[in-house]
Amino acid sequence: xxxxxxxxxxAGMAAxxxxxxxxxxxxxxxxxxFKAAEDGHRLLHRALAGKQGLAKEFTRDQRSPTFRGNxxxxxxxxxxxxxxxxxxxxxxxxxxxxxxxxxxxxxADMKGMPQRTQITxxxxxxxxxxxxxxxxxxxxxxxxxxxxxxxxxxxVFRCAxxxxxxxxxxxxxxxxxxxxxxIIAHALNGEPLPEKNGAPYRMRIERQLGYKQAKYLQAxxxxxxxxxxxxxxxxxxxxxxxxxxxxxx
Amino acid sequence: MAKKHALTxxxxxxxxxxxxxxxxxxxxxxxxxxxxxxxxxYGFDPADAWLHVxxxxxxxxxxxxxxxxxxxxxxxxxxxxxGVGVLFIWVAMLWNGHFxxxxxxxxxxxxxxxxxxxxxxxxxxxxGAHHGYNPVQKILYGGVFGVLLPLILLTxxxxxxxxxxxxPWLIDLFGxxxxxxxxxxxxxxxxxxxxVIHILLALTDWRLILEMFTGGxxxxxxxxxxxxxxxxxxxxTDEGVPAHx
Numbered sequence: 399x400x401x402x403x404x405x406x407x408x409a410g411m412a413a414x415x416x417x418x419x420x421x422x423x424x425x426x427x428x429x430x431x432f433k434a435a436e437d438g439h440r441l442l443h444r445a446l447a448g449k450q451g452l453a454k455e456f457t458r459d460q461r462s463p464t465f466r467g468n469x470x471x472x473x474x475x476x477x478x479x480x481x482x483x484x485x486x487x488x489x490x491x492x493x494x495x496x497x498x499x500x501x502x503x504x505x506a507d508m509k510g511m512p513q514r515t516q517i518t519x520x521x522x523x524x525x526x527x528x529x530x531x532x533x534x535x536x537x538x539x540x541x542x543x544x545x546x547x548x549x550x551x552x553x554v555f556r557c558a559x560x561x562x563x564x565x566x567x568x569x570x571x572x573x574x575x576x577x578x579x580x581i582i583a584h585a586l587n588g589e590p591l592p593e594k595n596g597a598p599y600r601m602r603i604e605r606q607l608g609y610k611q612a613k614y615l616q617a618x619x620x621x622x623x624x625x626x627x628x629x630x631x632x633x634x635x636x637x638x639x640x641x642x643x644x645x646x647x
Numbered sequence: 648m649a650k651k652h653a654l655t656x657x658x659x660x661x662x663x664x665x666x667x668x669x670x671x672x673x674x675x676x677x678x679x680x681x682x683x684x685x686x687x688x689y690g691f692d693p694a695d696a697w698l699h700v701x702x703x704x705x706x707x708x709x710x711x712x713x714x715x716x717x718x719x720x721x722x723x724x725x726x727x728x729x730g731v732g733v734l735f736i737w738v739a740m741l742w743n744g745h746f747x748x749x750x751x752x753x754x755x756x757x758x759x760x761x762x763x764x765x766x767x768x769x770x771x772x773x774x775g776a777h778h779g780y781n782p783v784q785k786i787l788y789g790g791v792f793g794v795l796l797p798l799i800l801l802t803x804x805x806x807x808x809x810x811x812x813x814x815p816w817l818i819d820l821f822g823x824x825x826x827x828x829x830x831x832x833x834x835x836x837x838x839x840x841x842x843v844i845h846i847l848l849a850l851t852d853w854r855l856i857l858e859m860f861t862g863g864x865x866x867x868x869x870x871x872x873x874x875x876x877x878x879x880x881x882x883x884t885d886e887g888v889p890a891h892x
Contacts, residue, residue, distance in 0.1 A: 419710060423717060435724035439809065447812030454815040462689040519688060519824060521808045523715065525681035526691035527824050605812045640716040646809025647723050 440644040443605070449573050453604035456517040456529055465530045465586060467594025468522060470559035470566060473614050478558050485590070486598040491582070495554070495619035498545035505584065505598055511535045514581050522608040523641065532602050534583035538576040540618065550620035554627060555601055555612035561634055568612040568633040569624045569643075570603055579604040582615060607645035609635045651863035655739035659732050660859055666729040667838060669721055674835055675703035676710065676718035684832055688823030697829070726803060733796050740792070749780045750789045756782035787841065795837045802831035 422428055473479070481489050486505045493501040517531045537553065553575045557566035574580055581602045584591055591597040596613025603610050610633070624630065629637035636643050652660075683696035693699065705711040709721060740746040755761060765781035780788065804810045805818045805827035821827040849855050857863075 423710065432720040432724055435720075435727055438727060439723060439807075443807075443809035443812060446814070447809070451812035453808070453811035454818065456688070460688060462691070464692075466691045519808075519811075521806075521824060522681070522691075523719070525677070525806075525828060526683075526685075527689045528691050529689045605809050607808055635716075640720070642716070642719065642723065646812075647719075647726075647807045 436642050436644050436647070439647045443646050444573065447605070449576075450578060451605075453518055453579055456519070458517065458531065461517060461530055461587065462528045465520070465528045465595060466526070467592070468608065470561050470613065471594040473559045473593070475558060478614070482593060482597060489598055491599060491615060492617040492619075493540050493544040494617060495621050496547040496550040497541075497620055498547065499543070501540070501544050503540075508535055508582070508584055508599075512539060514578070516579055516581070516602070516604070518579065518602065518604045520608055520611065523645065531587050532581060532583040533585040533588075534581040534599070534602065536578065537580045537582060537601075537618070538578075540582070541575060541620070544620075546620050549622055551622050552620075552624055552632070554619040554621055554624060555615055556617040556619060557612050558614035558616050562638065564628070564634060564638070566612060566614070566634045567628060568601070568610050569621075569627075570606075570610065574603055574606070577603070577605070582618075605646055609633065609641060610645045651858055651865040653739070653743050653745065654862065655736070655743065656745065657859055657862060659736040659739070662728050663732050663736075666725045666732065667842070669709060669725045670729055671835060671839060672707065672709040673718040673722040673725070676708035676713065677715060677722060678832065679703055679708070679713055680715045684829040685825040686822065686829060687825050688818075690825040700832070730800050730803075733800055737792070746792075750785055750792060752782065752785045752789060756785055787844075791838070791841050795834050795841070799831060799834035799838065802827040802834065806831060 473482075481487070489505060490502040491504075491508065493503070512535070513533055514536055515531060515533045517529065520528045520530065541553070550572065552569045552571055554567060554569045557568075559566050570580070579602065582599050583602050584599050586592065586595055591600060596611075596615070599615035600613040601611050601615060621627070624632045628634065631637040631640075632643040633641070635641040678700055679702055682700040682702060683690070683693050684698040684700060685696055690696065708718070710717050737746075740750070761782040765783035768781055769783075801817060802821055804814070805821055806824060810817060818824055818827060821830055854863075
């Protein structure tokens, strides 16, 4: 025992430390503390910014020269590829769930609605940022058109891409859903959205990180809870990797 | 009042010690997610980086393997005791006179003579008998409290996209989100540097560490021992410690 080589003792201590850490990380109390900290940041942000506080908008000459594509940058589905080649003539964006008037909108319908253009900064959870000019329809406008029901608490975004074999999805609460800068963008820097950035539509939720900005948008669904969707985390990255549902930090 | 370290100082010291260790080591894990630093509002292309950061090894990070989600959970959580703590200690220091007595510098503290005298006093046999902060200590501690801690806190807020909704001016103040991220990184290493010096010097005399638990005794001698009046008004000419805590 006394002769235990120093190196294996150190390795043993490290292993012990690692398993103790794993226990701390997995414990319910720790997870509750993490959740409380995350909720605290969200409530603080909301208290300081108000529900409608706008993220900074830039001028055209402040844009980044290109806009990086990250995560899914292509969609394998043959129908998607056919539509992409033709300019999405038959692509329908559904608004469904807890709404009185479900919608199925074409790209032409979307372009015919009131538009919002904003030059904003996209912040990835990894740490990088890009700046681009987005054009699209405010989500609040669509929700009003579809007459979203009072019991709706969250808006879920359903996407056409599979990430690691699972359909991408994301969700936000009604405060962010009705934020003026929350738009369904169909154009980036004056051009139709490229495939790597989410053609034909991607969400812009300007006070949260990149993984909330769902790409290849197919459907917008109003729900009371996202517990029954996917693994219940409220988004694919939340389910797969344990990312924070509130991505404002 | 006879304690060398006030209860508020001791309480904050140990809570903050735990918080900054976790914040630093989770921060290194987060840094591994994108190992380039930029100046300005945007930055994603390694060609635009002013610094390519090394990949920090597992023994230096929390957790001990790359896990951005978990590292962020800890970072976001520990940001609370750290951020609230910085506010708390500034209020306490201004209130109890610790700032005025020990950290606030005078112009003469910045002269080479004062620096040499400080080093001599600290290294000689009489180091233990010396009470109060010498000019070098005042400048170093003042730099930590007045510059590094507020800087890392505010740049941390500025990196969060949520801050764009309530303090876009804060992001602009640092020159953009990527500049804020760079400054956050620099401030972290500044605090790390202080941490190393601080630990090494504390280890020279175990009583110093013990006193940070017990409070120790403050001798009532020395010129700097006037009874603390009401919180001081920061002098306009104070070039040492920008008091923007």
